[in-house]
Amino acid sequence: MTKTKYNTETTNWNDSYLLGIPMIDNQHKKFFVILDNLETLNQKQEKSEMHSLINELQNYVIYHFQTEEDLMVKSQSPNIDLHVMEHELFRKKVEEFHHSYYNNNEELLNEMISFMRKWLLIHISGTDAEYADSIKNTLGIE
Template sequence: MSGIQFGWTEELATGIDIIDVQHKELIKRIIDVMDCAESRRFSTIAETLMYLSHYVIDHFSLEEKYMIDTDYPGFEEHWDEHSHYVKVISALKREPFITPELIHRIETELAQWLLDHILSTDLKMALYIKQFGK
């Protein structure tokens, strides 16, 4: 891994167990993608991105269900961020070669984006769900 420090830290914890478990899995798989990119193992990257593209859809659906069930007022903005990320993963999946530019996109658009999303958007949502959820 070169550019950014990436991994699970306690400040990412939402306090909702199932969401935290899924975030840890996402981070673990993204680390795999970053490691494979660094060592130019293209087939493993493609496989892991395929796995991620399915996993994020399940994970985002879970968060969206929580938001709908609690009438979360920030639902739309949050949903927009999720759909942006799904598009980013599809675009990365279509890249045919590992280039320095692709590695940079993996670090920023895939990895750093997720940390920013968890730290701002997910933590805000989790606070609300813990307060108003059944």
Template sequence: MTTKSSISSGAHAADPLPYFVWSDSLFTGNEAIDADHRRLFDIAERLRRESLQAQDNAAIGNSVDELLDYVQGHFAREEALMAATNYPDLEHHRLEHTLLTRHVQKLTKSFRDEKPVASTQIWQFLRRWLRYHIMETDREMASYAAAVSLHHAGNKADSQADCLSK
């Protein structure tokens, strides 16, 4: 016997339109970060669809776990990049990551406790947060990291040119 989802969708189960859609407007310019973001959108959309289709809790639970794991891994990769480039707004960025992680952890706990979750609100929050965070915070960080990388590449080329001219 399968247990049906404790996530209440607030939407029709046959909803054919994707809610988490990646678009070029979300590119940060950093290939690794953009790949992570696309993957986050894919996981979130799959989780949303599973809940709309009232799949069993095991399938949804796996997607909830995957979302939490991927969010945490992605944030660790971003924070490592920021630390490596001495990003001046690292602490604020890290705080944003902490807040979203806590939100996803609450979703996970509610799901595990078999409490109904108003997923329409969750999907709206998650989509808004992802779009804002990517388009504002991550884009700024990726731009900074690219500038630092370019600066280091320029200094390395200058050093090599100096060595060749001696």
């Protein structure tokens, strides 16, 4: 079996997902901190804290995707439209998750956290990795 750069067997962050763009890498890591916290609160059934953390996730998705999209435009990265479309689909999924949870569909929580972890890792190792070089060149990162 050939070993690839990215480990798609796990849904946890590891350094194989680093793109070499510190600002973006740190933001990607933050996503997994938020998801870890969601899982912990869900296991403890801390519903009062869940609401604020879900809001934090939703706001962070908007912030991070805007950061990536701005960098892509600045660096004239290829396939920006496709990348933005992927971001929009994920934003909508997070919104669905938000509404479902607020409508007392807590069973959905584990499923959504798992989906978000997998989606983020696939997105980072695929779509994000495709534009990393053009952004590093624009920002002067070696």
